[in-house]
Amino acid sequence: MAVQPIRKPTRLEPWQDPGQKPYVRIEKVTKTFGDFVAVDEVSLSIYRGEFFALLGGSGSGKTTLLRMLAGFETPTEGKIFIDGVDMAGIPPYERPVNMMFQSYALFPHMSVEQNVAFGLKQDGVAKAEIAERVGAMLDLVQLGKFAKRKPHQLSGGQRQRVALARSLVKRPKLLLLDEPLGALDKRLREQTQFELVNIQEKLGVTFIVVTHDQEEAMTMSSRIAVMNHGVIAQTGTPTEIYEYPQSRFVAEFIGSVNMFEGRVVEDQADHVLIRSEDAGCDLYINHAVSVPSNATVAVAVRPEKIALSKEPPANADGRNVTGGIVREIAYLGDVSIYLVELKTGKTVRVTAPNVVRRTEMPITWDDEVYLSWRPFAGVVLTQ
Amino acid sequence: MMRMGKLAWALWFGYAFLYVPIALLILYSFNESRLVTVWGGFSTKWYTELLQNDQLLGAAWLSLQVAAMSATASVVLGTVAGLALARFGRFRGRTLFGGMITAPLVMPEVITGLSLLLLFVALEQAIGWPDGRGMTTITIAHTTFTMAYVAVIIQSRLVSLDESLEEAAMDLGARPAKVFFVITLPIIAPAIVSGWLLAFTLSLDDVVVASFVSGPGSTTLPMVIFSSVKFGISPQINALATLMMVVVATGIFIASLVMARQERQKKRDEQMAVQGG
Ligand SMILES: Nc1ncnc2c1ncn2[C@@H]1O[C@H](COP(=O)(O)OP(=O)(O)OP(=O)(O)O)[C@@H](O)[C@H]1O
Ligand SMILES: [Mg+2]
Numbered sequence: 136m137a138v139q140p141i142r143k144p145t146r147l148e149p150w151q152d153p154g155q156k157p158y159v160r161i162e163k164v165t166k167t168f169g170d171f172v173a174v175d176e177v178s179l180s181i182y183r184g185e186f187f188a189l190l191g192g193s194g195s196g197k198t199t200l201l202r203m204l205a206g207f208e209t210p211t212e213g214k215i216f217i218d219g220v221d222m223a224g225i226p227p228y229e230r231p232v233n234m235m236f237q238s239y240a241l242f243p244h245m246s247v248e249q250n251v252a253f254g255l256k257q258d259g260v261a262k263a264e265i266a267e268r269v270g271a272m273l274d275l276v277q278l279g280k281f282a283k284r285k286p287h288q289l290s291g292g293q294r295q296r297v298a299l300a301r302s303l304v305k306r307p308k309l310l311l312l313d314e315p316l317g318a319l320d321k322r323l324r325e326q327t328q329f330e331l332v333n334i335q336e337k338l339g340v341t342f343i344v345v346t347h348d349q350e351e352a353m354t355m356s357s358r359i360a361v362m363n364h365g366v367i368a369q370t371g372t373p374t375e376i377y378e379y380p381q382s383r384f385v386a387e388f389i390g391s392v393n394m395f396e397g398r399v400v401e402d403q404a405d406h407v408l409i410r411s412e413d414a415g416c417d418l419y420i421n422h423a424v425s426v427p428s429n430a431t432v433a434v435a436v437r438p439e440k441i442a443l444s445k446e447p448p449a450n451a452d453g454r455n456v457t458g459g460i461v462r463e464i465a466y467l468g469d470v471s472i473y474l475v476e477l478k479t480g481k482t483v484r485v486t487a488p489n490v491v492r493r494t495e496m497p498i499t500w501d502d503e504v505y506l507s508w509r510p511f512a513g514v515v516l517t518q
Numbered sequence: 519m520m521r522m523g524k525l526a527w528a529l530w531f532g533y534a535f536l537y538v539p540i541a542l543l544i545l546y547s548f549n550e551s552r553l554v555t556v557w558g559g560f561s562t563k564w565y566t567e568l569l570q571n572d573q574l575l576g577a578a579w580l581s582l583q584v585a586a587m588s589a590t591a592s593v594v595l596g597t598v599a600g601l602a603l604a605r606f607g608r609f610r611g612r613t614l615f616g617g618m619i620t621a622p623l624v625m626p627e628v629i630t631g632l633s634l635l636l637l638f639v640a641l642e643q644a645i646g647w648p649d650g651r652g653m654t655t656i657t658i659a660h661t662t663f664t665m666a667y668v669a670v671i672i673q674s675r676l677v678s679l680d681e682s683l684e685e686a687a688m689d690l691g692a693r694p695a696k697v698f699f700v701i702t703l704p705i706i707a708p709a710i711v712s713g714w715l716l717a718f719t720l721s722l723d724d725v726v727v728a729s730f731v732s733g734p735g736s737t738t739l740p741m742v743i744f745s746s747v748k749f750g751i752s753p754q755i756n757a758l759a760t761l762m763m764v765v766v767a768t769g770i771f772i773a774s775l776v777m778a779r780q781e782r783q784k785k786r787d788e789q790m791a792v793q794g795g
Contacts, residue, residue: 207685227688240686244704257691287784305690 148372149182150358156219158183158341159204159309164213166199166365173199175365176213181358183308186335186342188352191362192388197345198237200362201311204343205234217309228257233307237314237345239298241286247273247297248282254305272300275334291318296327303334312344316351328355349389353377361385377437382518386435393441393483394516395434402428407515408454409434415479419454421510426517433516438486440512443473443498448507456507459483461500473498475506540763547756554751564753565761571754574742578758581722581739584653588660589717593710595661596668596717601698603669604676622666631730634659638731651733659731660724664717671716675709676702 149155157180166174174196181187189197202208204215206227215222217231233254241250248269255265273279276296286294295318302310315331316324332355335342346352352359353373360370361384369376369385380386383394397411397418409418409432418434426432442448448456462482463474466489473485483506489496498504547565551558568574602609603616622630638648638655648654683705687697703710725740732738737745743755 205685205689207689227685228691228693232689234686234689236682236686238680238682240680240682242683242687242701242705253687253692254690257696301686301690 148357149185150180155182157181158185158218159343160216161200161204162214162216164200164203164210164215166196166203166208167211172365174203174210177362177365177367178213179360179367179370181341181343183341184339186332186344186355186357188356188359189343189345189362190347190349190352190359190388192347195362196365197347197362198313201234201313201343201345204309205232205311206230231308232311233302233305233309234311235298235302235313235315237317239286239294241294241297241301243286246283246285247278247289250286250297251301251304254301258305268304272304275303276300276330292320292323295319299331303338303340306338307340309341309343312342314345314347316346316348324351331355353389361388363388379514380435380516383433383435383516386514386516391438391484392435393438395436395481395513397432397434399424399426399428399430399432402426406510409515413479413481414457415477415481416457417454418513419510420513420515424515424517426515430517434513435516436508436513438472438484439470441483441485441506441508443475443485443487443504443506445497445502445504447505455510455512456505458503458505461498461502461504464498464500471496473504475504477506543756544760544763547753547760549753549756552753554753564757568754568757568761574739574754574758577737577739577742578762580653580736584656584660584738585718585721588657588664588721589714591657591661592665592668592717593714596665596713597672597706597710599665599669600672600676601702604673605681619666619669622663623670625663627663627724627726630663631659631727634662634727635730651731652736655731655733656728656736656738659727660717660721663724663727664720667720668713668717671709671713672706675706679705 159179159181161177161179161181164174164177165172177196177200189200191197199208203210204217204222206222206225209223222230242253245253251269251272252265255268260268270279270282273282276299278293278296278300281289281293286297289297295315299312299315302312316327319327328351331342334340344352344356353376356373358370358372359376361368361376363384368388369381371379376385377389380389380392386392386394395409395411395414395418397409397413399407400410400417401408402424404423406419406421407424409420411418411434414434420434424432457477459475459477461473462476463472465472465474468489470486470488473487475483475485477483485506491497546554548560548562549556549558550561550563599619603612603619606612634655635651638651638658642648642650648658679702683701684697687701688694692700723740725738725744728738728741732741739758743751746752746755
């Protein structure tokens with residue numbers, strides 16, 4: 136599924152600017168619990184004002200990494216710097232960091248207002264200012280009229296917003312959010328995603344957000360780090376991660392993808408040609424890859440980049456064109472998903488926007504169709 | 519139907535087993551006759567006599583004082599022990615400590631009493647404290663054995679308490695001591711109260727340990743009752759027992775009333791939250 140990022144790209148992103156110093160620097164951090172390696176030599180640089188997403192399956196070490204940033208766990212090896220200061224030995228209550236917990240961790244014996252005010256009280260902020268800032272923050276998350284309630288009197292989504300308000304009210308330089316939108320239904324979730332991005336841009340806070348929802352990571356973040364078994368598989372902008380995955384894991388984890396195995400037969404500066412038994416055709420890709428000729432590689436092609444037609448496509452030279460029979464069609468409203476069985480036996484997934492009404496659709500079950508894609512569509516994966 | 523009938527009988531029998539002795543005790547506290555087994559008509563004379571019996575009242579007062587003090591002390595110590603067991607991870611000797619805290623629960627009271635007596639005697643010889651045996655030694659002895667119960671209660675409450683609450687407080691800038699008093703303590707307060715009540719009750723009806731560590735002139739109520747049994751029980755004791763039961767029952771009644779009201783309030787609030795969306 137193609138997802139549009141919410142944020143507008145700025146001209147020069149900080150991670151491309153060599154003059155910028157990272158706000159958070161994680162250097163070869165490893166965390167082991169007994170024999171188990173939860174986080175494995177992770178290195179990351181995160182810049183001021185970024186909305187950085189940690190994406191990964193369950194148990195991939197996302198929460199553990201956040202807890203090390205917040206100071207609840209000590210790295211077994213490696214160093215963490217925040218704003219240039221080595222965080223080793225600095226307790227959680229002295230770090231310029233606030234965290235929103237996966238379980239919200241609202242204080243059950245305090246009202247919404249008291250929960251939000253707690254952090255300011257610890258800093259000895261004057262009473263009048265506390266009241267003012269808490270009120271403003273509750274208005275921001277639209278909980279003004281629930282100020283006097285206790286957490287158990289709130290719905291899941293409301294609790295989540297209290298937790299968010301509580302972690303934001305101290306205006307931390309760095310905010311860690313562990314699955315901030317997990318408990319919300321789809322509509323509220325999308326709405327809150329926009330809100331979060333707005334809040335983040337308005338307050339200029341650096342966000343590190345943990346999620347296992349790839350769509351959420353794609354829409355909200357400036358950059359994404361994909362984690363797998365404690366290791367960072369790839370770091371990049373949502374577009375980079377989606378369009379140029381560097382490994383099979385990343386390609387398969389983000390969105391859906393068709394994988395073709397093949398052998399490199401031509402390897403030029405401006406293109407490669409891969410002979411694929413899987414696809415039943417040669418795959419032509421208009422960028423170079425640094426692999427030896429004859430090497431076996433995988434080529435990833437996103438379902439929405441494949442065109443379906445009943446007639447053989449024009450200028451077909453036998454490259455990036457193959458044929459098959461439509462086996463399944465799933466109608467999703469805006470798009471349809473076609474599962475096409477190739478002559479080679481492989482099943483390929485194709486998504487196409489529904490430009491005409493369903494009843495008028497030209498391609499139906501058991502039709503023989505041609506699948507074709509452009510030279511830029513395929514991505515060669517060597518790992 | 520046959521089965522139901524039998525079950526109902528079993529139930530009645532069970533309750534009778536529990537409550538008939540108590541009912542008899544209350545009944546005979548209003549007996550005119552001195553003999554426990556003979557009903558001599560209704561009278562409140564034993565209550566009047568009780569109020570003039572300084573020995574019995576003194577023992578009751580001592581017992582209450584000891585119970586209150588040792589319950590308070592064991593709540594403080596038990597909370598600290600429970601906290602260490604539940605929170606400080608895998609420190610050295612944790613398993614040993616965990617096992618040892620529960621040992622007094624299964625230790626025969628005779629042994630606890632005897633060992634404490636030996637300790638007090640040795641201490642008095644060595645440093646001159648405690649000076650003789652009396653209220654202080656009974657309180658200390660009761661604290662040692664009730665503390666184990668409190669520690670177990672607090673520990674199990676803390677284990678079920680989400681640790682991220684404490685972490686969140688720390689994350690928001692509270693130091694560990696502050697976190698304990700502002701977050702942990704209020705949340706585990708009900709467990710502390712029930713721990714205190716349990717310790718109070720245990721102390722109030724202990725006779726074995728108290729017999730070992732009490733001295734002349736400091737006799738707790740259970741000790742007085744126990745020793746007077748040898749000369750035939752005076753109905754005054756029935757009267758005293760009835761009074762104590764009334765006090766305890768009232769306490770329990772009020773507590774459950776308050777709890778029920780809180781529960782209702784909570785339910786109403788939750789419904790409001792659901793409707794409020
Ligand atoms: N205190 C701990 N002791 C032992 N193992 C732990 C501890 N904390 C985490 N782990 C293990 O480390 C691994 C990573 O856990 P972590 O909580 O970081 O995963 P996660 O990526 O946040 O997963 P999820 O998406 O399910 O929240 C898991 O396999 C977990 O079992
Ligand atoms: Mg997690």
